[in-house]
Amino acid sequence: MKLTTEQIEYVSNYVKSFDIKWYELQVEFTDHMVNSMEEIWEKDPELTFHQVKQYAEDRFGRNGFNAIEEDRTQILRKEFRKAQWNVISEYLKFPKIIVGILLALLIFKASFYFDEPDKFVRNLFGLLAILFIPAFYSFYTNRKIKGKRFLELNISHITFTGIFGFMYWIIYLLNSCKESVQRHPILILPFCCALILGILFLMTGIHLQRKTIVNVKKQYQLIL
Numbered sequence: 383m384k385l386t387t388e389q390i391e392y393v394s395n396y397v398k399s400f401d402i403k404w405y406e407l408q409v410e411f412t413d414h415m416v417n418s419m420e421e422i423w424e425k426d427p428e429l430t431f432h433q434v435k436q437y438a439e440d441r442f443g444r445n446g447f448n449a450i451e452e453d454r455t456q457i458l459r460k461e462f463r464k465a466q467w468n469v470i471s472e473y474l475k476f477p478k479i480i481v482g483i484l485l486a487l488l489i490f491k492a493s494f495y496f497d498e499p500d501k502f503v504r505n506l507f508g509l510l511a512i513l514f515i516p517a518f519y520s521f522y523t524n525r526k527i528k529g530k531r532f533l534e535l536n537i538s539h540i541t542f543t544g545i546f547g548f549m550y551w552i553i554y555l556l557n558s559c560k561e562s563v564q565r566h567p568i569l570i571l572p573f574c575c576a577l578i579l580g581i582l583f584l585m586t587g588i589h590l591q592r593k594t595i596v597n598v599k600k601q602y603q604l605i606l
């Protein structure tokens with residue numbers, strides 16, 4: 383037995399009442415509920431609409447919606463990290479890696495013009511932090527599409543939190559070996575390479591976010 387448009391709308395509003403803020407999950411859960419209700423109703427037409435809804439909800443369990451949301455979040459995070467590493471790995475292959483190596487060597491050579499190598503490294507990563515500002519603004523302004531929030535878009539924020547954590551440990555390591563860096567300037571080179579890696583993470587994060595926005599708009603027909 384097929385649900386009417388009004389009944390489907392009722393189920394949709396019921397799903398939203400579970401404080402599921404991600405639009406794609408609202409759509410998915412509504413579809414699951416509707417399909418399950420239609421299946422139950424087909425087997426027992428004597429049931430009322432609300433009885434069928436209750437039986438369908440019981441299939442999910444008391445915390446079924448939240449559990450599915452958590453599972454989907456973990457899956458999307460893994461997929462995003464994998465996609466990001468795949469893009470970065472392309473830049474770490476010949477011949478693209480030559481550009482990264484030359485840039486790291488150029489930055490390393492520039493460090494010789496500074497009396498305090500550790501301060502030079504801090505300034506480099508300070509510059510990387512400044513580059514985060516437009517990237518973070520892009521993430522903030524695109525967190526919604528036509529007023530709807532998407533979990534897949536929200537996942538891209540792990541790029542920003544991940545790189546800030548990365549920079550924290552870089553500065554921590556720099557402070558730990560400050561005197562060694564001062565005596566052996568060659569130790570600056572790994573920090574230069576880490577800077578290039580950080581830039582790659584930032585660039586690929588922005589690229590994947592834009593790609594996700596396009597895919598979401600097409601999938602849910604939100605293109606202007």
